[in-house]
Amino acid sequence: MDPAEFWATGDYAVVGDLWAQPGRDLAASLSVEGRDVVDLATGTGVTAIAAAAHGARSVVGVDVTPELLREATRRADEAGVHITWLTADFLSVPLPNGCADLVTSTFGIVFAADPDTALAEARRLTRPGGQIVFTSWSAAGLFGKIRQALASFFPEAPAPWHETADDIRAVAGRDAQVTEESFVMTVESPEQFVSQLEQHSAPVVLGAASLGPVWPQARERLLDTVRAVGDHTGDGFQLPVGYLRTTLTTTTDEPHPTTG
Template sequence: MTDIEQLKERMKDLWALGDYPEVAKRFVPAAEALVAAAGIGPGDRVLDVAAGDGNVAVAAAATGAHVTASDFAPSLVAAGRERTSALGLDVRWDQADVEALPYADGTFDAVTSAFGLMFAPRPEVAAAEAFRVVRPGGVVGLAAWTPDGFTGQITELMSEYLPVPMGTAHPIDWGIEATVRRRLAPHCDGLAVTRGAITWEFPSIDDTLAWQEANFGALVAARRALGDRYAELRARFAELVAEWNRGDGGDVRLPAAYLIVVARRDR
């Protein structure tokens, strides 16, 4: 196994910790916004990569598109398959790395990823793969957390403490428009950029931390690995929650900004 393959095996384990499907429930509006921005509709052949348990797959399939979803974590593929089948949606699920997709060139009308491809350790390789499997004239649509929001800042914080990176050194670089334009420029003529935000809501700061410690896989991984140093991370996490909290009267409302980019593959 090469070094990068070994690294990805460890990354997979990290993403499988906690309860990602519980976390993903909060990201549904962003998945729906991505599907709308990418113009996905009936009959489109869509691939969602780093799909988690299928937020985008569900939203795309609901339009009447033919959807394939893939993720490198087997437990999330299983969770996604169960979810879409319980909803009666005909979604094909594959275990796959975004940097080595098991599909022929030009197979799909649209390739999407919400908060997924942004974590691939080699951004240029992941971008090239997405454009390889979309047909000429098809679209690649990506959603990524931006640095000016709670989730982006938490992603940055976690990268200081994790025993294995979640993805690149700075996944939120995918949320910086100029960086995304530069990364996608070799594959497309131009791209459309929109911005959105979801709000994480909790009854209190204590509830926020308890919920994150139960469900957020990166925090679970850090807690296991850090020993006494976990208290420092927890305190910094709590500081970020307090800094970003827009709730009044004890409740917590955390704005998590994201960028959506839709790029059409050169013909």
């Protein structure tokens, strides 16, 4: 299944909004004002829209899935910001070398099957002295624990390269600055959250379908993991979610390969 078809499965807009806070935090914490920003694997445009709202000179949101970009366009119009949306694979973006001061990706390019190519393309797009900043789920956080809980059901799934600082530096380089971040995700209940994933999260929808009659067993393990991480409060069920933020700074002498 190609990436566009994969991410068009379910409705990412529904579940993506549950973990949208890191994208807004990323844009708010970076000096985006007056800078040219390219947001890779932009999805519904959370980070791109936030960057535009914080005064970026220009913002380009790149995603392979047209359905998600249509939703991103709707949201940008609603927010009253101008963004250029580009339907493309982040492994080969039809933009010129050095077109951005800042390249971002919130839980996007880290899921590339070929992270070396993904990061090389991000570097190609970044001007000398610019930054690449991306987020990823951590091994110790909610989604890392979910992956670990379900790993035995999907033995052919590749090992992640983005869940620890050491693993990230092994791919991105020893100069990568990796910090631990977190936010709180509030859902109605563990059962409601898992049901949302079953209906709208492409990896879960497709994973459940691939397991067939074994899925109820995997679902119970998923539910147990969510219950163990979170806690009931007066506002619902609160889940602390840990993630990693990686910053790469391009140098003046860094080579810029041409796009294929």
